[in-house]
Amino acid sequence: MKILADENMASLDPLFADLGEVRRLPGRAIGPQDLQDVDALLVRSVTKVTPELLAAAPALKFVGTATIGTDHLAIEALEQRGIRWTNAPGCNADAVGEYVLQALLILAVKTCKPLAGQTIGLVGLGNTGSAVQKRLSALGIEVLRCDPPKQRSGAAGPWFSLAQLIERCDVISLHVPLITDGDDPTLALLDEARLGMLKSNAWLVNACRGEVVDNDALIRVKARRPDLRLALDVWEGEPRPKAALVELADIATAHIAGYSVEGKIRGSQMLHQALVQGRCPTPEMATLLGDNALPPRQLEAELDDADLLALIRSVYDLAEEDGLFRAALPDGFDKRRQANLARREFSALPVVPATSKQAKMLANLGFTVEEKNEHGI
């Protein structure tokens, strides 16, 4: 079998080398010239799998994207050709949950407003939205949820409309796929009118797709509403985000919210499973990850937002990444993505809690909770 894969996918060798010949290319460079004899194509979000690309791939039988989003795949064309395809639902949801929690803590500390005092609204309650909700509820924070497709499917509420979230929430975090048609399109879901109605001093987080927020409108609204706070991981026109918007954002990163070693490996494992369809076992996470947990940390009894932020920053430092991203622009968007491939999830940090209540909270946040050892740590 001839496999063509994005060179930045995790665990390519241990997962796919035994299945055939694996050729690696930079994702943005994969084009019709590369696909003539390819049986299986493994991509990430940066490769646009268009009808034109598929037309140049007569032997293609399988396309896998190691991502949650599928907006870069021409799904109708794949299905018309009978090419099996899969994405990797939920693979990096924990990484997104951890990114958003850290972004909110940064804004809480910066604005001197305890996170627990904010009314937080989530738009989209699938894998990533739920990952954010889980972490906030570990801190005792309830959220208002907006997800019309879920609401219509009868999922347990309460549910709120987007208009209600905008009216009531101090914080809005977006977790929807990019959808351009149908009953619930999300293209420019936050347009100029809706952005203009955000509450005074509201925080807006976008870690789903840049096009879900009208970026030009956001520039205009933020320019006249300096009270708004923005945490933006995704942008219209990646890898060339609008410089004016980067400048106006409080936190800006290069579409890396879902980047964790664990999330990347999970994505590759899911593609392996879909490709082999049970013909051989998929190597376990522990084998692919290796034994490389971080040194344990003993915690104080009381943890405020700043303490929790410091703990989280010891795993991954979003404020530092924000600075590196700004310094890398205008050309370095993909360089920052490449540089984020070693980020670990909270579970890589063993923590020794001071109280049993804290132990529960830290476990629910995703940390590995350890008992005290004989040295008190």
Ligand SMILES: NC(=O)c1ccc[n+]([C@@H]2O[C@H](COP(=O)([O-])OP(=O)(O)OC[C@H]3O[C@@H](n4cnc5c(N)ncnc54)[C@H](O)[C@@H]3O)[C@@H](O)[C@H]2O)c1
């Ligand atoms: N920044 C990153 O690194 C990163 C990482 C992972 C995912 N993403 C993006 O986030 C998106 C969401 O990921 P997910 O895993 O939560 O997907 P998911 O499919 O599990 O959930 C999406 C949810 O959005 C809901 N939804 C759809 N249209 C809606 C609308 N108009 N209003 C409100 N809710 C709506 C759906 O009903 C669903 O529950 C992905 O499609 C991808 O584009 C970005």
Ligand SMILES: O=C(O)[C@H](O)[C@H](O)COP(=O)(O)O
């Ligand atoms: O949809 C997703 O899963 C994310 O946007 C994903 O994290 C993007 O990562 P990449 O395609 O660069 O691997």
